Structure formats: structure tokens, C-alpha cells
Amino acid sequence: MPTPTDPRQAYLELVKELREIAVIGSIASVLSWDEQTYMPPGATDHRANQASLMARISHERFTSPRLGELIAAVEQSPLVADPQGDIAANIRETRRDYDRSTKLPASLVEEMSRVEVLSQQAWSDARKKSDYAEFRPWLDKVLHLKRQECQCVGFKDDPYDALLDQYEPGETATSVRATFEALRGPLVDLVGKIVGSGRVAPLEILQRNYPAAAQEKFAREAARAVGFNFNEGRLDTSVHPFCTHLGPGDVRMTTRYDEAYFADAFFGVLHETGHALYNQGLPKDQYGLPRGDDVSLGIHESQSRMWENLVGRSRAFWKHFMPQARAAFPQALAGVTEDAWYFAINDVRPSLIRTESDETTYNLHVLLRFELERALLRNDLSTNDLPGAWNERMEKYLGIEPPDDARGCLQDIHWSGGAIGYFPTYTLGNLYAAQFFEQARKDVGDLEGQFARGDFAPLLGWLREKIHSQGMKYTPRQLVMRITGQDLAPTALLAHLRRKAGELYGVS
Amino acid sequence: MPTPTDPRQAYLELVKELREIAVIGSIASVLSWDEQTYMPPGATDHRANQASLMARISHERFTSPRLGELIAAVEQSPLVADPQGDIAANIRETRRDYDRSTKLPASLVEEMSRVEVLSQQAWSDARKKSDYAEFRPWLDKVLHLKRQECQCVGFKDDPYDALLDQYEPGETATSVRATFEALRGPLVDLVGKIVGSGRVAPLEILQRNYPAAAQEKFAREAARAVGFNFNEGRLDTSVHPFCTHLGPGDVRMTTRYDEAYFADAFFGVLHETGHALYNQGLPKDQYGLPRGDDVSLGIHESQSRMWENLVGRSRAFWKHFMPQARAAFPQALAGVTEDAWYFAINDVRPSLIRTESDETTYNLHVLLRFELERALLRNDLSTNDLPGAWNERMEKYLGIEPPDDARGCLQDIHWSGGAIGYFPTYTLGNLYAAQFFEQARKDVGDLEGQFARGDFAPLLGWLREKIHSQGMKYTPRQLVMRITGQDLAPTALLAHLRRKAGELYGVS
Structure with missing residues (x-):
């Protein structure tokens, strides 16, 4: 079938195809929901077969050359003339996704999903024993594959950008770093004052x-x-x-x-x-x-x-x-x-576990992870030195040191599953x-x-x-600008946390 | 891709494809299970989209010419030389399904599924009001489409065979009729004696x-x-x-x-x-x-x-x-x-509702439905005369007459959903x-x-x-013959029911 020469035809076909791909994705989500809520344990293997078949069908359809032709036919047309229009948004974001998906060779995608399953298993075992050495080779493997992913996807300044962009479109390591640096000092300061206040919640x-x-x-x-x-x-x-x-x-x-x-x-x-x-x-x-x-x-x-x-x-x-x-x-x-x-x-x-931490210290947990995962990806930090770097930063930001790696750098599932570049979104x-x-x-x-x-x-x-x-x-930054008239900034969060600290701890 | 000339290659490809189609079918079953157990009411429309997409993908793959070529390549080969072998069974049953599926034009399948949804809705409404006249036009539509299905699928003696065969391979209207006729007289007789015994269960x-x-x-x-x-x-x-x-x-x-x-x-x-x-x-x-x-x-x-x-x-x-x-x-x-x-x-x-009836009278409910649905399909009975024919047979077999059609010919969902030829399997x-x-x-x-x-x-x-x-x-009849050394027959069931009747009602 030749690509429609009428861009409106192309757009209609694209919409139909995207909607079917979304339905397939939603079916995969039903499978996943069921797996986590009601599925009997004996069904695990078959569920993996079901999920991977849906992932394959969805991936094949989304990366088909036809889809690329349809996107191209529309993006060169007057249909996207209004950059704030619905069609422009649909084409802009579909292009982003399409490029990313087609840039990754199937062999790499398969290898990543294979390694991620094994690595998560290794992480889960290692965390139980608080044995970082057991997990480290897997973290190396994950990082190795992620660096390959960055090369395939491409980036301007920092390989980290290629990963971050899929979770938070438009952000870069540099932009996140600027935001987080502005947040870190005041936060560390505020937490110190709260601890020093001598007041303790019941x-x-x-x-x-x-x-x-x-x-x-x-x-x-x-x-x-x-x-x-x-x-x-x-x-x-x-x-x-x-x-x-x-x-x-x-x-x-x-x-x-x-x-x-x-x-x-x-x-x-x-x-x-x-x-x-x-x-x-x-x-x-x-x-x-x-x-x-x-x-x-x-x-x-x-x-x-x-x-x-x-x-x-x-x-x-x-x-x-x-x-x-x-x-x-x-x-x-x-x-x-x-x-x-x-x-x-x-x-x-101050506490050891991110997921159990409070509204204020939570962000310092996130900042620490962002800094470390970026350094790991860039080879500025060796996985050998991760536990030390982790504990050092915990001491610096929160004034406490993990007694073991289970409550330190082994606590989160993210890295073992290849989710590098994900943590910043929590504080954003x-x-x-x-x-x-x-x-x-x-x-x-x-x-x-x-x-x-x-x-x-x-x-x-x-x-x-x-x-x-x-x-x-709109992109995240456009959205906050449209709604508040201001760019992303730590001011509002700091003001909120200080207000509460003042009220409850008498400090600010 | 040319069909493999090596039948073993062809068989392996066929097995792989059949297994994937089964996985797709099993995903559709997860969707259906969820729909009937936990799905929120607001999800109904989207669930229909998910289910119909899975049905379409599965149908497209199962009816592909390639699958037909693979089946043909194997069934002309020595791989099926042993008729009791696994490969022979797989090819025999896949051929049955494939022929049936490819004989039905997509337009007819779509029209049937459309009409069945509407007809079930109409049936549900009509049953609530016990208004058979409201449902009758839909029953006519369903029968009309089912007759077309019979023509497409083909049959030797009786159009009913084309429908029955999909539920009970190998059975025909004639064979079922012979079995049921041998059962009916003794059953009616036994029920009469039980009623006449004067004993009533607590x-x-x-x-x-x-x-x-x-x-x-x-x-x-x-x-x-x-x-x-x-x-x-x-x-x-x-x-x-x-x-x-x-x-x-x-x-x-x-x-x-x-x-x-x-x-x-x-x-x-x-x-x-x-x-x-x-x-x-x-x-x-x-x-x-x-x-x-x-x-x-x-x-x-x-x-x-x-x-x-x-x-x-x-x-x-x-x-x-x-x-x-x-x-x-x-x-x-x-x-x-x-x-x-x-x-x-x-x-x-004797009671009015099949699903609430006992082990003995249940079969008379089924016999009645078999006789009527076969007559309807063959145009031996007009839908106009269905309620009368139903009530007449209820009187004849069970000695009671439904006070209304809701408790008569409107009680079952089957016909409204196009499931004609299904009832006999209950008594079988x-x-x-x-x-x-x-x-x-x-x-x-x-x-x-x-x-x-x-x-x-x-x-x-x-x-x-x-x-x-x-x-x-094995086919059903082969199976019973292999296991019991006897063909399908009403003897064992009648002996069981008579034994209980003797024990509890003093009759046999």
C-alpha cells in the first residue's frame, strides 16, 4: 500500500494505528495488573509468554516503516502549522517515540530485557543478604547495555540525557543538575536546623x-x-x-x-x-x-x-x-x-530508606541517586566505589550513615531493572x-x-x-510556564517546606 | 517465504504458530475473566475494543493461507502415518478448525457477532418483561444467520450438523436424536413414578x-x-x-x-x-x-x-x-x-428452570431444547409457534406448564447468542x-x-x-469406546438415576 499523498489521509491512518497499538499496550497492562493482584503463583511462566508476545506485537507495529512514512507525510504538511495544535502535539511526540524505538536494534532490546530480569533477581537475592559484591557484576552489565543504548539513541552533551529524556522530555543532565544544586544547599540546611531544633514528632x-x-x-x-x-x-x-x-x-x-x-x-x-x-x-x-x-x-x-x-x-x-x-x-x-x-x-x-522518608528529606535521597547514577553511567564513578560514595553522601546530606548496603545502595530496584535516569522525576x-x-x-x-x-x-x-x-x-517546562508564568524552580517547594518547619519545629 | 518442503520443518512452524495463537486466545480469556470478576463498570466500552482486537488478530493468524499450506504439507506426509499418533491428532483437529474458520466469510462473522450482541440485549430486556414478541424478530435474525453459517460450513444430511459439530466433533443430529430418543421414554417414565411415589425431599x-x-x-x-x-x-x-x-x-x-x-x-x-x-x-x-x-x-x-x-x-x-x-x-x-x-x-x-433442575429432570429440559432448536433451524417450526411448542413439551415430558415465557422459552441465553447446537452437550x-x-x-x-x-x-x-x-x-466416541469398551449409550445414566430413585423414592 503506497503512503497516502494526502496528509489528512496519512494522519487518519496514523491515528487508527496508534490507537490499536495503545489498545495492545492496555492489554499488556491488564496482564500486569492481574499478575500483581490475583494471578495464581503457578501461572508465572505462561504470563511471561503472554506479556512478551504483546510486547513483541506492539513493538513490531510501532516500529514499522509504514508508521515512519505516515509521520513524515504529516510533519511536512500544513496540518502541523499551528505548533500549539493537537495534530502538532501528536506528531511531535510520536516522532520522539518512533525515533527512539527505531534507533534501538532488536538485539539490544532483547538483551536488555533478558539481563534486566536476571539482574533484578540477583539484586533481590543480594539485598536480602546485603551482599553488594554479588550484585555488582550485574550492575556493570546493566550499565554497559545502557551506555550502548545511549550511543544508539544519541545525545549532545551527556549520555545521561539519552536516558532521562524518555522519562522527562526536554530535561538534560545539565538542566536537572542546575535545579537540584539550587535545592540541595537550602535543603541540607533546613534538615540540619530541624534536627537541631530538639523537637521530635510523636x-x-x-x-x-x-x-x-x-x-x-x-x-x-x-x-x-x-x-x-x-x-x-x-x-x-x-x-x-x-x-x-x-x-x-x-x-x-x-x-x-x-x-x-x-x-x-x-x-x-x-x-x-x-x-x-x-x-x-x-x-x-x-x-x-x-x-x-x-x-x-x-x-x-x-x-x-x-x-x-x-x-x-x-x-x-x-x-x-x-x-x-x-x-x-x-x-x-x-x-x-x-x-x-x-x-x-x-x-x-533523616532516615535510611527513601520510600519511608518524609516530604523534606525525600528529595535529598533523590539528589544523591541522581548524582551517583550519572557518575556511574559516565564512568566517573566505578561500581567498586559505589557503596562508599553512597555512604559518604548520606553522611553529608542527611548526617547518617547506612549500617549495611541493604539499607544503602542496594535498597532500590530501579538500577537493577535498567531504570537509570528515572529518579530525578520524583523530585521534579x-x-x-x-x-x-x-x-x-x-x-x-x-x-x-x-x-x-x-x-x-x-x-x-x-x-x-x-x-x-x-x-x-505541552512539554513539562511549557506547561509550568503557561500555568504559573514561571519556569521550573525550587522556590515554591522550599517555601512550603520552610513554612511547615517553622510551624512544627520553630525553624526555617 | 515458501512453504517448507520438509514436512518436519512445516510441522515445527505450524506448532510455533498454533502456540502463539493459543497465547493470544489465553490473553482474550484473561480479559474475559477480568470483565466478569473485577472490572469496573465504566470500562465496558474499552474492554470490548480490547477483546475484539484480540479476536481479530487471532482470527487473521489462524485463517492465514500460510497456515493452510503448512497443514497440507504435513497431512500429505508420513508424519501422520500413525492415526493414533500425536501429530495425526494435531493435524486432524487443526484441519477441522481451519476449514471451518476459512469457510466463513469475514462479513458473516462480523454480522453474527454484531447481531449476537444486540440480540442478547434484546433477549435480556424481553425476559425481564416476559415479552416473547419483543425477542422473536431477533431470534429470526439469529436463525437466518445460522442457516447461512450452515451453508458456508457445509453438511451432509441436516444443517444442524454443521453447528453441532463445532461443540461435539463427530456427532450429528441423527446420532444425537437416536441417543436422546432412547433416553426420553425411560426418563419420562421414571420422573412420573417419582412424582407418583408421594415422597418429597426435605x-x-x-x-x-x-x-x-x-x-x-x-x-x-x-x-x-x-x-x-x-x-x-x-x-x-x-x-x-x-x-x-x-x-x-x-x-x-x-x-x-x-x-x-x-x-x-x-x-x-x-x-x-x-x-x-x-x-x-x-x-x-x-x-x-x-x-x-x-x-x-x-x-x-x-x-x-x-x-x-x-x-x-x-x-x-x-x-x-x-x-x-x-x-x-x-x-x-x-x-x-x-x-x-x-x-x-x-x-x-419437575420444575420450570433448567439451571435449577435436578440430576434426573435436567436431561428432559435438554432434550426439549434440542428438539426445538433443530426444528427451528430446519424451518420445521416457526418462531411464532415456539412458546406453544415449548409449553406443550414441558407438559408432556415433565407434566408442568410454564406460567409465562420468562420461565419458558425465554429462560436461556444460548439462542440469543447464536449458540444453537450447544444444548445437547449437557446431556451427552x-x-x-x-x-x-x-x-x-x-x-x-x-x-x-x-x-x-x-x-x-x-x-x-x-x-x-x-x-x-x-x-x-481421540474423538469423544473413540474415547468412550477405548475406556469402557462400549459406545455412547443411556444405560449407565439410567441405571444410576434408577438406583437413586429406588433408594429415595422406592420406585425404579
């Missing part, structure tokens, strides 16, 4: 007995209250909490319940709800096209962190939810004042969240008053209009 | 309060005890109970719990467990090939009915399970003797089950003694060896 309150069934009920109520649509989604249980978009009308999230710790599941659900609200707010009629997809991991994370931290750990939020919490957990919350509760859920203290998300939230307060008015009344619709409506409904129309 | 026992959680626990215990492997399967809840084979190591069944009726869920689970045990016993190394697939719907049903009725409603079974039942339902079973319980779960009485399943069970008793020895000790492994082992592990090596 964490013990969160460690009382919180029955799982009551936790689940309460978390569902909160998710529903802030706007999660259970008619078009679910909440289940899994070992590793996640949120997945299975298609229009189907957004599912998971959590896990620890009866001896309240914060894990509850703020976890709020976090996943933030992701879910974004997914549920994407334009359904643009499904399968970039115009109907999320902007980046950083912007996605801005939504989850906003609901988890800026909303969920606010005084106003608990003004509304405290009575429900008391009803849900009468024993645990007996005699607990609103002030004590607020302090407990906003505890800040926090930065964007704070900037968006600051703007929302200006645009929407008294957010806190609304939260205290249990009214989250104004904030959600604002996010829907400004962010969710826009799909990938 | 059904009320089953209608006490049976808490759903206790039902689920007890049903799980029973499923596990008879051999269901929960490491390679699940039991969930759905509106319509079913069992689905999602691939090696993944067999899932569902049920629903009625707290005011014990028998529905419990015997439903035993029924689905029978299907599941068959699936779990298929040879995993032959997955995706006929040699690793089930023989027919009739043989599948023989497994479910055996565990539900021949095992699950036996005295010996309850000798073992009664203490567990008493522990699970202490209130409902207080003062209930084993005899009363045994009578209650073996109640026989009962016949095969009785024949197999009679033989198992001869081969394995004291089955009842084993059941009473809670030992179901000998029977399951026998089924595994004789039936499950054989895949589609």
Missing part, C-alpha cells in the same frame, strides 16, 4: 494498632472524597503499590496494609489517587494519542505528591477527616489531639507540585477553607482544566 | 441461613480435597459462574453465594471444579495444540457433572464431609440427619459421566469407600490417566 501515634479492614474503608472514603471515580476504577492490594491506566474508564490502584503503621497505606492511597485522578482526567476522546496521554513522569508525580503531601498532610485536610479517622480507629486515636496528629504525619527526620514532581499548588491557591482562592469543608472539587477542577485535560499538548 | 433444609463466608470456606475445602490445585488456580465470585483455562498453571473458576440456599454455590463449585480438574490435568507440554486441549464440550461436561453429581451427591461423599458441614453451618444443620441431608440434595421434582456430558464412572468403579475398586475416607486421589488419578492426559488424541 510518631508513636501512627504505630498503634490500625486494623486493615478499617484502614481500607477509611482510605476508600478519602479517595472517593477527593474525587476518585470508583465506577471507573478500583483499589486492590498488592506487594508493591501502584496505579495503572488500563484504558478509558479503567484506572486501578493498589496499596498494602500494615496494621502497625497508619501512614503507609493511607498516604500511599492518596499518592496513587493523585496518579489516578490524572489518568481519569485525561481526554478520553484522544485515547491512544499523545494528546490524550500524560506529559511526563515528573508531571505525573506532581499530581500524586500534591494529593499525598500538599493536600493530605495539611491541617485543613484533617480538619475534615479527623472525625472520620476517630470513628474508624477509636482505640488508636483515643486522646490524640489534632495538633499531635498533624505533627506525627509531618514528622521530618515535588517541585512542580509545589509550583502548581501555589498557583492554584491564587486562582481558586481559599483552598484550605475548602479542604476543611471536605470540598476538593475546586482544586480538582483546576487541575482538570490546567493539566489533565491538556494531555501532552 | 428441601427446606437447604433453604436455611448459610452465611456466604462459611459457604466460601467450605466450598474451597471441598474443591481442594477433591484435587483442585489453588497454586495454579483461583475461585472468585461472578454473576454467572464459570471456569476458564488461562493457560498452563492458571485455571480459574467462579461461583455466587445465595445465603438462603445451600446447593447453588456448593454444587456449582464442585461442577466448576470438575471442569477445572480436567483443565489442570491437560498435558502442559502440549499447550496450544489439540493434543493438549480438551476433547469436546460433552467430555468437558462429563467431568463437571461427575464431580457435581456422581461424587458430590453420593452418600459416601457426605460420610466424609458431613462433620465439616456441621462445623461450618452449626445452626442450619442442627438436628439434620445424614439421611435427611442426602435426600434433600437429591431431591427430584451426563451420559459420558455415568459411563466413565461405572468403568472407574470397575478399574479403581471401592470408590465409595475411598470417598468416605476423603480420598479422591484414586478417581482423579484414573481420570487423569484415561481422559485428561489424552488431550484431543
